[in-house]
Amino acid sequence: MKTLYEIWSWFRSLGIAFIVAFCISLFVFQPFKVSGHSMDPSLHDKQYLIVNKFPHTFSYLPNYSDIVVIDSRIDRKRTFKDDLMEFPLLQFLTSGSDPIFYVKRVIGKPGDSLKFKDNQVYRNGVALDEAYIKEAMKYSSDQKVVVPDKHIYVMGDNRNNSKDSRSIGFIPLDHVMGKKFP
Incomplete structure (x- = not known):
């Protein structure tokens, strides 16, 4: 009987630890793996980072230049079901599939006007000083982009090798999973 009680005690402790870990990864912090070279030189392929999920949990705007997971x-x-189904252990088990989470840098917030000319990004008419990018961006557009309400505009640091808002569009705030910690 004593052995059975000891086994039950271990299972109960492991169950509580799992529930606590699940809640922490759902609402507070979560590990993510960088997939690809779009954030070189700041982050590298297969590098792990810890993401602060408060922006996602409380739906607040990340700051300019924050590195975010989208x-x-x-x-x-x-939906909340998406959050439940994307538990970190499942990410490690399905690492071979196409990534749905991208690691990018915040360039524009709601209401910002962005222009891409002379291989540089202009936000609200001012050229951005981006010491973190890998090399000069080889992208220009005559189009002015205005970030809509409740959205952000993101780009990779390796601008010439990045699938970002230029190709996928504006990112709704509820699609910002969190920002890089610290």
Whole structure:
């Protein structure tokens, strides 16, 4: 009987630890793996980072130049079920599939006007000083982009090798999974 009680005690402790870990990763911190070279030289392929999930949990805007993890499936509404199904252990088990989470840098917030000319990004008419980018961006556009309400505009630090808001569009705030910690 004593052995059975000891086994039950271990299972109960492991169960409580799992629930606490699950809640922490759902609402507070979560590990993510960088996939690809779009954030070189700041972050590298297969590098792990810890993400502060408070921006996602409390729906607040990240700051300019923050490194964020986004859900790239912007054509669909995110639900609480998505958050539950994306538990970190499942990410490690499915690392071979196409990544849906991208690691990018915040360039524009709601209401910002962005222009891409002379291989540089202009926000609200002012050229950005971006010491973190890998090399000069080889992208220009005559179009002015205005970030809509409740969205952000993101780009990779390796501008010439990045799938970001230039190709996937504006990122809804509920698709910002969190920001890099610290």
